[in-house]
Amino acid sequence: xxxxxxxxxxxxxxxDRFVVCDSELSLYHVESAVNSELKAGSLRLSEDSAAxxxxxxxxxxxxxxxxxxxxxxxxxxxxxxxxxxxxxxxxLGQDHNSKFKDLIxxxxxxxxxxxxxxxxxxxxxSNWLAAGLxxxxxxxxxxxxxxxxxxxxxxxxxxxVRLSAGETETTxxxxxxxxxxxxxxxxxxxxxxxxDQKLLLAGMxxxxxxxxxxxxxxxxxxxxxxxxxxxxxxxxxxxxxSFYEGQVAIWDLRKFEKPVLTLTExxxxxxxVAWCPTRTGLLATLTRDSNxxxxxxxxxxxxxxxxxxxxxxxxxxxxxCDNYIASFAWHPTSxxxxxxxxxxxxxxxxxxxxxxxxxxxxxxxxxxxxxxxxYECAEEESDNSLEKDIxxxxxxxxxxxxxxxxxxxxxxxxxxxxxxxQLKSLWYTLHFMKQYTEDMDQKSPGNKGSLVYAGxxxxxxxxxxxxxxxRHNWSGLDKQTDIQNLNEERILALQLCGWIKKGTDVDVGPxxxxxxxxxxxxxxxxxxxxxxxxxxxxQILNEGASSEKGDLxxxxxxxxxxxxxxEKNSLWREMCSTLRLQLNNPYLCVMFAFLTSEAGxxxxxxxxxxxxxxxxxxxxxxxxxxxxxxxxxxKLTNEMKEAxxxxxxxxxxxxxxxxxxxxxxxxRTGDVQTASYCMLxxxxxCNFCGKSISYSCSSVPHQGRGFSQYGVSGSPTKSKVTSCxxxxxxxxxxxxxxxxxxTPVSSCPGGSKSDEKVDLSKDKxxxxxxxxxxxCHNCRHGGHAGHMLSWFRDHAECPVSACTCxxxxxxxxxxxxxxxxVQP
Numbered sequence: 001x002x003x004x005x006x007x008x009x010x011x012x013x014x015x016d017r018f019v020v021c022d023s024e025l026s027l028y029h030v031e032s033a034v035n036s037e038l039k040a041g042s043l044r045l046s047e048d049s050a051a052x053x054x055x056x057x058x059x060x061x062x063x064x065x066x067x068x069x070x071x072x073x074x075x076x077x078x079x080x081x082x083x084x085x086x087x088x089x090x091x092l093g094q095d096h097n098s099k100f101k102d103l104i105x106x107x108x109x110x111x112x113x114x115x116x117x118x119x120x121x122x123x124x125x126s127n128w129l130a131a132g133l134x135x136x137x138x139x140x141x142x143x144x145x146x147x148x149x150x151x152x153x154x155x156x157x158x159x160x161v162r163l164s165a166g167e168t169e170t171t172x173x174x175x176x177x178x179x180x181x182x183x184x185x186x187x188x189x190x191x192x193x194x195x196d197q198k199l200l201l202a203g204m205x206x207x208x209x210x211x212x213x214x215x216x217x218x219x220x221x222x223x224x225x226x227x228x229x230x231x232x233x234x235x236x237x238x239x240x241x242s243f244y245e246g247q248v249a250i251w252d253l254r255k256f257e258k259p260v261l262t263l264t265e266x267x268x269x270x271x272x273v274a275w276c277p278t279r280t281g282l283l284a285t286l287t288r289d290s291n292x293x294x295x296x297x298x299x300x301x302x303x304x305x306x307x308x309x310x311x312x313x314x315x316x317x318x319x320x321c322d323n324y325i326a327s328f329a330w331h332p333t334s335x336x337x338x339x340x341x342x343x344x345x346x347x348x349x350x351x352x353x354x355x356x357x358x359x360x361x362x363x364x365x366x367x368x369x370x371x372x373x374x375y376e377c378a379e380e381e382s383d384n385s386l387e388k389d390i391x392x393x394x395x396x397x398x399x400x401x402x403x404x405x406x407x408x409x410x411x412x413x414x415x416x417x418x419x420x421x422q423l424k425s426l427w428y429t430l431h432f433m434k435q436y437t438e439d440m441d442q443k444s445p446g447n448k449g450s451l452v453y454a455g456x457x458x459x460x461x462x463x464x465x466x467x468x469x470x471r472h473n474w475s476g477l478d479k480q481t482d483i484q485n486l487n488e489e490r491i492l493a494l495q496l497c498g499w500i501k502k503g504t505d506v507d508v509g510p511x512x513x514x515x516x517x518x519x520x521x522x523x524x525x526x527x528x529x530x531x532x533x534x535x536x537x538x539q540i541l542n543e544g545a546s547s548e549k550g551d552l553x554x555x556x557x558x559x560x561x562x563x564x565x566x567e568k569n570s571l572w573r574e575m576c577s578t579l580r581l582q583l584n585n586p587y588l589c590v591m592f593a594f595l596t597s598e599a600g601x602x603x604x605x606x607x608x609x610x611x612x613x614x615x616x617x618x619x620x621x622x623x624x625x626x627x628x629x630x631x632x633x634x635k636l637t638n639e640m641k642e643a644x645x646x647x648x649x650x651x652x653x654x655x656x657x658x659x660x661x662x663x664x665x666x667x668r669t670g671d672v673q674t675a676s677y678c679m680l681x682x683x684x685x686c687n688f689c690g691k692s693i694s695y696s697c698s699s700v701p702h703q704g705r706g707f708s709q710y711g712v713s714g715s716p717t718k719s720k721v722t723s724c725x726x727x728x729x730x731x732x733x734x735x736x737x738x739x740x741x742x743t744p745v746s747s748c749p750g751g752s753k754s755d756e757k758v759d760l761s762k763d764k765x766x767x768x769x770x771x772x773x774x775x776c777h778n779c780r781h782g783g784h785a786g787h788m789l790s791w792f793r794d795h796a797e798c799p800v801s802a803c804t805c806x807x808x809x810x811x812x813x814x815x816x817x818x819x820x821x822v823q824p
Contacts, residue, residue, distance in 0.1 A: 005326035005327065005343050006020055006021060006022040006326050006327065006341050006343070007020075007021045007022075007066065007326070007327045007341075008021070008329045008339060008340070008341045008347070009021065009068050009329055010329050010330070010331055010332055010339065011068060011075070011076075011332075012069075012070050012332055013072050013075070013332075014075060015332065015333050015334065016029055016031065017029055017054075018030065018051075018339060019068070019078070019092065020341055020345060020347070021066045022063075022345065023058070023061075023063070024056055024057060024058040025056065025057040025058075025060070025063075025078065025090070025092060026053060026055075026056050026057075027053070027054045027055045027056075027057075027076065027092040027093070028043075028051040028052065028053055028054060028347075029051065029052045029054050030045065030049055030050070030349070031049070031050060031051075032048060032050075033048060033049055033050035034047070038050050039052065041053060043347065045339070045347055045348060046348065046349040046350065049349045051347060051349075054092070054093070055092050057090055057091070057092055059090060060080040060082070060088050060090050061082075062083040063080050063081070063082060064081050064082060064083055064115055064116050064117065065080075065081040065116060065117065065118050066079070066080050066081070066119070067079045067081075067120060067129070069121060069126070070126055071126040073100065074100040074103070075093070076091050076092040076093045077089060077090075077091055077100065077103065077104070078090055078091070079119050079121070079129055081116030081117070081118070081119050081131060083115050083116075084113040084114075085109075085110045085112070085113050085114050085115060085116050085133050085134075086108065086109050086110070086113075086116070087107065087108040087119065087129065087131050087145065088105070088106075088107050088108075089103050089104060089105065089107075090104065090105070091104045102172075103147060105172070106147065106172050106173075106174065107173050107174065108129075108143070108145040108173075108174045108175075108177070109174065109175050110133060110139065110143060110177075111138075111139050111175070112136045112138065112139045114133055114134040114136055116131055116133055117132045117133065117134065117187060117188050118131070118132040118187065118188065118189050118190045119131055119132075119190070120132075120190040120191055120200075121192075122192050122197060123192055123194050124194070124196075124197040125197050127146050127148045128144055128145070128146060128147075128178065128197075129144070129145045129146075129147055130142065130144050130145075130190050131144075131145065131190075132187030132188065132189065132190045132202065132203075133186070133187060134186050135185055135186035135205065136184075137184055140181055140183050141181075141182040141183075141185050141186050141187040141204070142179075142181035142182040142187050142190070142200070142202055143177040143179070143180055143181075144177055144178045144179040144181070144200075144213070145174065145177050145178060149174055149176075179213055181200070181211050181216060181219075182202065182204060182209070182211075185204050186204065186205040187202050187204055188203045188204070188205070188227050188228050189202070189203035189227065189228050189230045189242070190202050190203070190230065191230050191231055191232050191240075192232075193210070193232060193237065193253070194234075194237050198212060198213035198214050199212055199213075200213065201230055201232070202230070203227030203228055203229075203230045203242055204221070204227060206223060206225075206227070207221040207222060207223045207224060208221060208222050208240075208242065209221035210253070210256070220256065222256050222257060222258070224242075224244075224249065224259075225245075226242045226243055226247065226248075226249035226259070227242060228242060228243050228244060228270075229241070229243050229270070229273045230242045231273060231274060231275055232275070233275050233281065233283075234275055234277050235275075235281065236280075236281070237253075238252055239251070239253075239298075240253060241273050241275065242273075243273050243285070244270075245269045245270070246264065246266060246267055246268065246269055246270060246287070247262055247263065247270075248262070248263040248270065248273055248285055248296075249261075249262055249263075250262070250263070250283075250298075263296060263313070263315075266287050266290070268287045268288045268289060268290065269287065270286065270287055270288075271286050271287065271288050271327070272285070272286045272327060272328065274328070274329070274330055276330050276352075277330055277331075277333075278330070278331070278333065278334065278335045278336060278337075279336055279371070281297060281298035282295060282296070282297055282298075282336075283295070283296045283298070284328065284330070284338070286325055286327070286328060289324050290325065291319055291320075291321060291322060291323060291325055292318070292325075293317065293319075293320065293325065293328060293338075293340070294315065294316075294317050295315070295316050295318060295352065296313055296314075296315055297313070297314040297315075297355075298312065298313055299312040299313075299314060314355070316355075318350070318352055320338070320348050320350035321340060321346070321348040321350075323342040323343075323346060324342060324343060325340045325341070325342060326342055326343045327340070328340040334351075335372060336351055336352040336353070336371060337350070337351045337352075338350055338351075338352065353370070354369075354370045354371040356368050356369070356370050357369045363395060365378070390669060390670040390671055391670075393417075393671070394671065396417070397415065397673060398673070400415045400416075400417075402416050402673070402677070403415075403673065403674070403677030403680075408431070409427055409430050409434055410428045410430075410431035411427075412427045412677070413426070413428070416674075421612070421647075422645060422646040423646065423674065425613065425614060425646060425649075425650065426647070426649050426674070428498060428614075429496065429614075429650045430649070430678065432496045432498060433452050433453055433496065433653070433654075435502065436492065436495055437453060439502055451492075452492065452653075453653050453654045453655075454654075454655050455649070455650065455651050455652045455653025455654075455655060455658065456493045456496060456497075456617060456633060456650055456651050456653075457633050457637050457651045457652060457653070457657070458655070459489050459492055459493050459496075460489065460621075460626075460629055460630055460633050463487055463489035463626070468484075468485055469482045469483060469484050469485065469625065470482070470485055471483075472532055473532070474532045474534060475532060475533040475535055475536065476533065476534045476535030477534055479566055481532060481599070482599060482623075483532070483622055483623060484621070484622060484623065484624065484625065486506060486621075486622075490621045490622075491506060493617065493618070494506070494618050494621055494622075496650060497614040497615070497617055497618035497621075498614060498618075499511050499527065499618045508527060508528070508531050511527065512524050512527060512536070512540070515527065516540060516543065519544075519547070519549055521540055521541060521544025521547075521551075521554060522541075522544070522554075523587045523612075523615070524540045525537040525540045525541050525544075525587070525588075525591065526587040526588075526590060526591050526611075526615070527615065528540060529561075529591050529594060530594065530618075530619050530622065530623075534561060534564065538558045538561050541554040541555070541557055541558035541561070542554070542555060542558050545558070557583075557588055557591075560576065560592075561591070561595075564595055573595075576592045576595065577592075577596045580592035586608050586611050587611060589608065590604065590605045590608050590611055593608070600623075600628075602619070602623055605619055606619065606632060613640070613645070613647035613650060614647065616636070617636070617650065620632050620633070633651060636648075636651060637651045637652060637657060640652070640661055641657060641661045641664060642664065643664065643668075644661060644662075644663075644665035644666075644667065644668040645661070645665070646661075646662075646665055646674075648661050649678070654679075659679075662678060662679070663675075684773055686724040686727060686729065687732075688724065688727050688729045689724060689726045689727040689729070693721075693724055693725060693731065693742075721742040722740035722741070722742045722743060723740075723742075732782075733783070734782075734784050734787055735781050735783045735787075735800050736783050736784070736788070736790075736791060736799050737783065737784065737787060741773055741783070741784070744771050769786070770784060770785055770786030771784060771786070772785040773785075774788050776798065776807040776810070778807065778810055779798055779805035779807065781798050781799070781800045781803060781805070781807070783799075792807070792808040796808070796809065
């Protein structure tokens, strides 16, 4: 170290001390210095640590290498290798223990003077010290000393040795080593093998050698140039690293013929490699004139299964400081902590942060691992402002059996938590559609049932030019207003909106009572007003103000309503038109917008986005003519589709527009669960009457429309249903077996050969996929799913004669490859 770059060492058992080795030994104490001023004489190491100089030892000149004593006592005993080959024991403090006091200043002298390159204390027997020397033709290069040796013949007593300029001291010299190894060779690096006290690994001039002190005449070696800096992995004692120039060699001592891995460094030569003592398989390397330390993370313990086996390596670099690094040292106990020193003795305390691995649990909990720590990200239950992740929502909904109530479909929004108004609107819409479809299927022989599932947009189009308006009296006012006469289609639209019950009765009284019971006073008052019953609206507002959870300001609104006048230039109308927009509740706002609007101009009501879509549509059905209503419904439908608003299902129904709306909703929210359950309402309908054929195609009682209704549930008795249950027209025939759909596949004559390919006879469960209806959306040909799959395994074109449609290839998810296209 004299005339070379400084080295640095952490104390093995004092976690807050380190020594810098240069022309002298400097002992430092590390202490916390977070957000505080440095003490006089302290050096800043990092943002939260500083070092204070404790002592300096300049009694050992010509230092070439230093090794810190591994035992607890004495604490500050160091072995120093000198340029003349001598090894001196010195201390960086006063030790009052007389047992070890005699060790300080003891020297171990080789027969012939030459440079000492490396020192290594035995980790199992702390009194053994190995020294590696340069080559001498008549001497050994590896000497093992016993620092507590008491053999008289080996000791030259009371010889004077100069320690430093101008100072002399009588010192005890030891000239007879315990072991001598490596004759006529040079030793460049040393390390003891922790698994055995008497195994020593040495980097000799041209080979790596393992010496067994039980038989010093024999050694195991391998020829290599990578003989510098040998070091043993503290977590895997058979793994050793060494280097030469810019390459690092990783060895497995169980298979010592060649390195298991060679790491190529930068063109500049390496100066140091060291395993991390607190982290498994982490190797740090330093090159000359560099401010970067390169890290190699060996993920798994290598096992020599074959010659080509290599451990998995992840490489990365860290930059502890801006200046060139002379040396570094891992902290013995603090995880991934190291200290570096520059050529001008500037030091930096640095922690290598682990790569963070993230993992989602099946219950959507987020976990991440960083070093030895495992962290869990938990939601704060007390913070209601945090929006739960959609995956968490879907899991909680699934646990509550969300979407599975097929009898009372509207209850699914309660199972979803009753928090999302869009879900509430969706499930009420599907409930009304199911309810009125079943009622129409029983009463009407026409095709009205499928019209319900097509949504209000299709219902309104079917009644264009059939409705006229008439004057109706207000209840509680001497006034008349134009209202559209309600034909069958508009009544059906109002029923789907939930304003009136099924049947011919158009009374909104039951709906108002249900809103009052739910505490929706403002909405109930608005619906009453839209039905020209201002007296009932005022009564509802007064009830709301007097209820426990009601708003006392509702009395003020009721008072304002009671003063309504029809005069266009009245002060009441002027004030309500100005102040209505200041009301917080949208239903109170649209009430005054309705009262102050001109006849036929109801934009203040129709385009108030905070009002439920079903209420705005119901209002439009009562007050807009056919042309205006159709335009408004068309515009509103497009808005709902673009926004992915589930309230728009009321307008689109379960049509292509409904699928587009649902797609926008999933893109916006990620809620594939609701989309899946909503599409369960889709069914196969008859081409003639439009009724669902699903009822008679199932051998089990109807429990709601599911995906199984695309096909036939093959009952144990193999029942055949080959005609529509509504009009009794025959169902289409399978293009392959030519039997009417509805006949189970296994009942089809002559189907045994093709059935063998798809193995149709094994599964006897109801609603097996082989019996499902399937058809091409391009040519409209199809048949039993099992037959279609069997056909397209061997053919590319449609099975119908003269049809050249390549049905399966039109589907981007189709993965069947016809046999005729496979090259031999």
